[in-house]
Amino acid sequence: MEAVISELLGIVARKIPKKLITSRANQWLGSGLSFANGLILITFFLLVVTVLPLRGTLKQDIAASGLARPLVGLADRYGGNVRSTLDDATRQAIKFLTVQPESTERIILEVVPPKTELTVDSASEAQMLVRINEERSKVGAAILTINPQIVPVARAHSRDMFERKYFSHINPEGKDAGDRLNEEKTLRMRRM
Template sequence: MNYIDLVLVAILAYSVWEGYKQGFILAALSLISWTGALAIAFLTHGWLKINALGVWALPVAFVMATIIAKSLLQYVTNLILDRVPDSLHDNKINKAAGVIPGCVNGTIWLTLLGSLFTLIPFTHGASVEVRESRLAGKAGMGIAWLEGKIEPVFRAAVNASLPKTNAVISSDEPVKLPFKVAAPTARPDLEREMLTILNAERKKNRLRPLSIDKSIVQVARLHSADMFKQSYFSHYSPDGGNPYNRMRNGNVVFAAMGENIAIAQTIQIAHQGLIDSPTHRANILNPNFGRVGIGIMDGGIYGLMITQNFAD
């Protein structure tokens, strides 16, 4: 547990304490008020869109819709609270039960902030702390189901102001990166962790586990480092290299092989992007593959460059 985890635990503890102080009635109504406002904003923000704002049109509309919805729900909440006698608010059972909505509220904030920590590019030291945070990593996965709703609202504005920080996986088209990392750092600790994740997926599908091949690891690391150094993201390097000749140049003997590449702020986000892609999932769950080399290079604020090379 590092200081990122401590911050998230403190937020959860504070929310539980606030729930106790407010009591169940007030805490539950407050929770319904702000979560309801967000839900209404997702459904209605398109009506408030001002096209003249360009890439900020949807984010501004979403914020406006949230404020309006929160004001209306707060008005209704106040009407309800006016009818509740003070003696009921001060009741010991009501106070104790306030822990329940407090815990729910804290969990929501923990998930939102933990996800935000994993998605925002911090300084190198802070980025490492976030990646090593158990709670932040789990939070990043926990909010994945919201991505389809959140991304359309903020995609254009985020792309205009920050480097891309969600999981990016390989496609047929090469990508020119808007940054360069001259001296990325190898992360063997994360490579071991990713191997565990891959084998857990294979175990769920009753497949034999993959074993690490050190020669393939070296090939994978070199490719991840090269993509950072030459500012590209592709299976094909600017000098004409491809997965097959890289493996042969690394003196790896194989009859069949496959390659996955990804760039993300955490290995959990990267893995989710890969496993959700049919072609990359096929490599991970290929019953003919028994060896793997995982090369993870840390680019600081620019995230992790990940290459997975599979072989029979």
């Protein structure tokens, strides 16, 4: 079917007079269509960025932009289900990358910062807890709080995941959070 359409369009294109093809009107029309195509591609990129779970101020920058904000607004108004489709795709990707607490599955991390760049980000930890509690409250689960005694164990596991390029509740040796907490408690008792 595609070959037939291509051949028919080729026949039509050969029938167009050269004078019309090289005319100023055709050049302006081509430029206008290319500009519109560029705006559509930029708008799609902006929509993708606005639905991704990104850190930093990129989403706020888009919302404050004199050009990006109207483009995203027009896409929301006239683009049909584009944003909801992108939202659904993002949710599916997040589900795909979510490791359930009881699971022994792991996600291999492809990009890992150098060890020297790993730092504690207490503000992000607090923000993550707020988001977790928001989701827990939606399903009627109890609110979680930070236990300062287990924070070092959690941070050590986080560092281990980055350094050894995996993401899981269970480390490659098969130890879960309870095992790590028990090891820390044993080490603390030995130090006394």
